[in-house]
Amino acid sequence: MDVPMWIDGEPVETGEWIARENPARPREFAGRAVAGTAQDVERALSAARRAFPAWGQRPLGERVEMVRVAFLDALAEPATIGTTIAAEVGKVRDDAIGEVRYVRQLCEYYAAEAPRLLGPIETEDERGRIRRMHRPFGVVAAITAWNAPVILASLKAIPALMAGNAVVLKPSPLAPLAVTGLLCAVAARLPAGVLQVVHGDAEVGEALVSSSHVDKISFTGGVVAAGHIARSAAARLVPTLFELGGNDAALVLPDASLDEAMVERILFGAYLNSGQVCMAVKRVFVPEQQAEDFVERMRTVAARTLRVGDPQDPASTLGPVITRKDQRRLERLIASAEEAGGVVHRLGTDHIVDEDGYWVHPTLVTGLPDAHSLVCEEQFGPVLPVQTYTTVDEAIERINAVPHALGSSVWSADEEAAVALAPRLRAGFTFINSHNRSGMSLRAPFGGVGISGNGKEFGPEGLASYSYLHVAHTPHERAGGANAYPVLPDDG
Numbered sequence: 017m018d019v020p021m022w023i024d025g026e027p028v029e030t031g032e033w034i035a036r037e038n039p040a041r042p043r044e045f046a047g048r049a050v051a052g053t054a055q056d057v058e059r060a061l062s063a064a065r066r067a068f069p070a071w072g073q074r075p076l077g078e079r080v081e082m083v084r085v086a087f088l089d090a091l092a093e094p095a096t097i098g099t100t101i102a103a104e105v106g107k108v109r110d111d112a113i114g115e116v117r118y119v120r121q122l123c124e125y126y127a128a129e130a131p132r133l134l135g136p137i138e139t140e141d142e143r144g145r146i147r148r149m150h151r152p153f154g155v156v157a158a159i160t161a162w163n164a165p166v167i168l169a170s171l172k173a174i175p176a177l178m179a180g181n182a183v184v185l186k187p188s189p190l191a192p193l194a195v196t197g198l199l200c201a202v203a204a205r206l207p208a209g210v211l212q213v214v215h216g217d218a219e220v221g222e223a224l225v226s227s228s229h230v231d232k233i234s235f236t237g238g239v240v241a242a243g244h245i246a247r248s249a250a251a252r253l254v255p256t257l258f259e260l261g262g263n264d265a266a267l268v269l270p271d272a273s274l275d276e277a278m279v280e281r282i283l284f285g286a287y288l289n290s291g292q293v294c295m296a297v298k299r300v301f302v303p304e305q306q307a308e309d310f311v312e313r314m315r316t317v318a319a320r321t322l323r324v325g326d327p328q329d330p331a332s333t334l335g336p337v338i339t340r341k342d343q344r345r346l347e348r349l350i351a352s353a354e355e356a357g358g359v360v361h362r363l364g365t366d367h368i369v370d371e372d373g374y375w376v377h378p379t380l381v382t383g384l385p386d387a388h389s390l391v392c393e394e395q396f397g398p399v400l401p402v403q404t405y406t407t408v409d410e411a412i413e414r415i416n417a418v419p420h421a422l423g424s425s426v427w428s429a430d431e432e433a434a435v436a437l438a439p440r441l442r443a444g445f446t447f448i449n450s451h452n453r454s455g456m457s458l459r460a461p462f463g464g465v466g467i468s469g470n471g472k473e474f475g476p477e478g479l480a481s482y483s484y485l486h487v488a489h490t491p492h493e494r495a496g497g498a499n500a501y502p503v504l505p506d507d508g
């Protein structure tokens with residue numbers, strides 16, 4: 017599959033090509049994308065600037081309906097799009113199809129909520145009338161990661177467009193195919209310049225975020241790229257939304273049942289998409305006395321459910337990792353854990369199709385100090401440390417001792433107690449008796465703090481991120497003169 021860029025209402029099919037190999041069969045190509053240049057980015061941004069006024073002034077209901085119809089039409093064949101995602105990312109096909117179906121639901125959710133959330137709100141009391149109006153920023157530069165290419169791009173494009181912005185999106189060069197197919201189909205149904213797609217690596221990304229045409233930056237990816245973008249945005253005081261990496265802890269409390277269904281949710285919370293999910297479980301904390309039993313239960317459930325193999329095979333539940341570089345990085349991480357005295361348990365079964373693929377066997381590691389990089393850094397692979405604790409206070413202190421603060425989870429028979437404990441965890445989200453895909457909701461705003469980012473995607477806040485509030489105030493009491501503060505009789 018070859019994909020173009022989409023600039024100013026038409027496909028751009030000439031230029032260098034970015035080839036994307038299939039991580040399960042690296043000698044085969046999943047497809048190619050036309051590589052962009054700084055000039056392409058500038059052309060797209062100028063077109064966005066021209067398109068914005070008319071798009072932003074369209075009646076809200078009309079705009080929302082245009083975006084809804086365009087996305088739903090373009091998402092009409094989840095199986096075809098899912099097959100492409102599986103080929104370029106290596107995630108198993110059913111999971112990839114689920115990603116596409118989820119975007120359909122996201123689109124319906126935002127279309128239903130947008131009129132209420134983005135429409136004007138008027139309040140009036142004896143002091144005056146206040147009208148709150150949501151105004152689009154203008155041109156949004158969106159840059160996304162590869163691990164859930166369609167959902168990550170849609171989480172930005174759908175709300176930003178519905179709010180009235182023009183969007184220029186750069187997907188990751190590691191997964192440009194499915195998302196570009198989708199966005200070109202959407203863009204073709206919208207006025208020229210309203211939605212555009214450019215391709216390239218960091219250099220093209222930097223050209224995009226540093227342009228004076230950009231009014232808002234929305235970024236999903238790693239902390240290093242976010243640092244570059246933040247510096248560029250700061251120079252022009254452009255507002256940013258950052259969705260970055262995590263080192264999510266699952267805190268298993270002493271009263272957690274650890275039945276098979278719960279253990280399976282922890283297992284897939286960690287290993288789904290071979291651990292390459294921002295909100296994956298990346299550390300598990302279990303009470304010391306239950307640790308042996310916990311590891312045994314994880315091994316038993318994994319033997320039944322974790323099957324590493326061809327992502328296109330319906331029997332596979334895990335595919336390869338994204339690049340050779342990541343495969344080598346994870347192998348070194350596991351080797352260093354063994355050298356540091358960690359005990360490495362291999363989980364599940366292998367059904368590898370091509371020895372050359374970027375396979376990393378799912379691995380659970382016990383006996384590591386918290387300071388080991390496998391525990392204190394984001395692994396972003398199928399490698400999970402199990403840490404033991406003696407008191408809950410001690411576990412919370414150790415969980416909070418890492419710089420990442422994205423998600424977290426609490427596992428307990430007492431869900432009220434688990435919710436009450438959640439704010440003690442330094443994170444932007446806490447799943448209760450679930451984690452990762454099993455605990456997701458379109459209605460629950462997700463995002464981190466600190467080096468894990470700012471702001472939220474999903475939920476009402478995910479829509480609100482793409483507009484600013486413009487307020488019109490009609491005071492009933494209009495004071496004049498030098499002492500102009502209005503004072504009402506009951507103000508004392």
Ligand code: NAD
Nearest residue numbers: 160161162187188218221222237238241244259260261294
């Ligand atoms: P990355 O930062 O390497 O790349 C992300 C995007 O940024 C790509 O499109 C890349 O080309 C671009 N980019 C890289 N350097 C840039 C620069 N200097 N200027 C502008 N653009 C630049 O991240 P990745 O490897 O694609 O993704 C993995 C990371 O993303 C993990 O840390 C993961 O946890 C995180 N992630 C977070 C969320 C979330 O919602 N919080 C979701 C998915 C992934």
